[in-house]
Amino acid sequence: MENNFNDIERFFNGAMDAKETAEFETRRANDKEFARDFLLYRQANEVVRLGARQRLKKHLDELGQSEMAVTMISTYGRYYLLRKYWYAIAATVVILIGLGYFTYHSIHPGKSIPTLAQLFDSYYEVPKADLAMVRGDHAEEPLSLAWNSAIQQYSEGQYNIAAEDFRVLLANSEFTHRSVANFYLGICYLNTNLPDSAITHFSSISPTSSLNQDASWYLALSYLKTNNLKRASEVFKNIATSKKHYKKEQAEEILDLLPETD
Amino acid sequence: MHKTIDRFYHENFSLVYQMMGAHKLIKEEVLDAYSDAITAFVENIRYQKFRGDSKCRTYFIRIFNNKCIDIIRKKTTNRINKYTISLEDLGTDLIQEVVDEEKNTGFTEFLFQLSEICKELLMDWSDGYSMDEIAVRNGLKNAHTARSKRYNCFKQLMTILQKNNIVDANLNMISDGEQF
Numbered sequence: 001m002e003n004n005f006n007d008i009e010r011f012f013n014g015a016m017d018a019k020e021t022a023e024f025e026t027r028r029a030n031d032k033e034f035a036r037d038f039l040l041y042r043q044a045n046e047v048v049r050l051g052a053r054q055r056l057k058k059h060l061d062e063l064g065q066s067e068m069a070v071t072m073i074s075t076y077g078r079y080y081l082l083r084k085y086w087y088a089i090a091a092t093v094v095i096l097i098g099l100g101y102f103t104y105h106s107i108h109p110g111k112s113i114p115t116l117a118q119l120f121d122s123y124y125e126v127p128k129a130d131l132a133m134v135r136g137d138h139a140e141e142p143l144s145l146a147w148n149s150a151i152q153q154y155s156e157g158q159y160n161i162a163a164e165d166f167r168v169l170l171a172n173s174e175f176t177h178r179s180v181a182n183f184y185l186g187i188c189y190l191n192t193n194l195p196d197s198a199i200t201h202f203s204s205i206s207p208t209s210s211l212n213q214d215a216s217w218y219l220a221l222s223y224l225k226t227n228n229l230k231r232a233s234e235v236f237k238n239i240a241t242s243k244k245h246y247k248k249e250q251a252e253e254i255l256d257l258l259p260e261t262d
Numbered sequence: 263m264h265k266t267i268d269r270f271y272h273e274n275f276s277l278v279y280q281m282m283g284a285h286k287l288i289k290e291e292v293l294d295a296y297s298d299a300i301t302a303f304v305e306n307i308r309y310q311k312f313r314g315d316s317k318c319r320t321y322f323i324r325i326f327n328n329k330c331i332d333i334i335r336k337k338t339t340n341r342i343n344k345y346t347i348s349l350e351d352l353g354t355d356l357i358q359e360v361v362d363e364e365k366n367t368g369f370t371e372f373l374f375q376l377s378e379i380c381k382e383l384l385m386d387w388s389d390g391y392s393m394d395e396i397a398v399r400n401g402l403k404n405a406h407t408a409r410s411k412r413y414n415c416f417k418q419l420m421t422i423l424q425k426n427n428i429v430d431a432n433l434n435m436i437s438d439g440e441q442f
Contacts, residue, residue, distance in 0.1 A: 061297050067275055
């Protein structure tokens, strides 16, 4: 086998000339042991080749894994991720837009819809009552004294005491300035946070009274205070459609700010 | 030599993505086909099966495409996408190679019965490294030592094959008239 090996290797390496090759083929055809060694060499060569091939394949597989890891951020990688995780990406975009919107409106607050209570606070003013004092010949009469006392308390902001005085006057059948008393008593109730009672008194003011326009305005504000949107809207609409009401413009402003009612 | 193969591998890696997109194949399958194709490409050049009728890259793409077709054929019996090359167009050579390959793969177990250094040295020799390179790669003294070691290792492998009657089986195939 020793000698055969060198000859076979020279044959496979292409180191033989034509004459040597011919002799080699003749010997291979006639010498069975030589033919076996030839096949053995050839088979061993093939085994080594296959082993080398497997080694190269393994090396390339490892190379591929690292290449894939590196190129995950390549264009295709981004495209692949986009396709695979588009739900998550879409959700993230929506959240970011939402956060952006929230942040923008926190920094730049726009027109917001006020509550009814906020509207009441914006438009409510306590009417003055100095001119309602009784002066002259009748000032010393008991009812006039009581009236002046009530107006005095009212002017000084003593609304509970004033309200008691107005109630006493209204209980007296001889008292004639009932619409004025009802009006100021309603104001006293609004200032003492009793809007329902205020509504009762504003509603009882005569339509022919000089305080009728004031009464309707404060009646509407009283409905705002009680959070009664429907009734408030009705009264403000009446004021807004009235040609000469002195609170016409304010009523229109408020109606623009009020939510729609059925 | 491995550096050249590695460079070729990296330079053409975009083909992996192209095949993934074109054939809707998963990453692992295409990577396997890609390394298979490179291995086959290297061997075909080494054993002069590549005749130079086309550009190297074109030749390689054809091999890679064939590997991908093999995967598709394994996965489905449905018609192959019209953009892929049919096996009829390729002839029977590649099919025969696959059959031979599968038959011979089992023989590598005999190689793994050798010592680590023998195994590596013989595979380096098969890969075409010079004896000087083999000596350096395997920590041997010089080319002469490497040549002597290669001889002994190869003899060991032949002995293992002989003990396992691998050659006798092949001899019988010749006696029966089959060309080996």
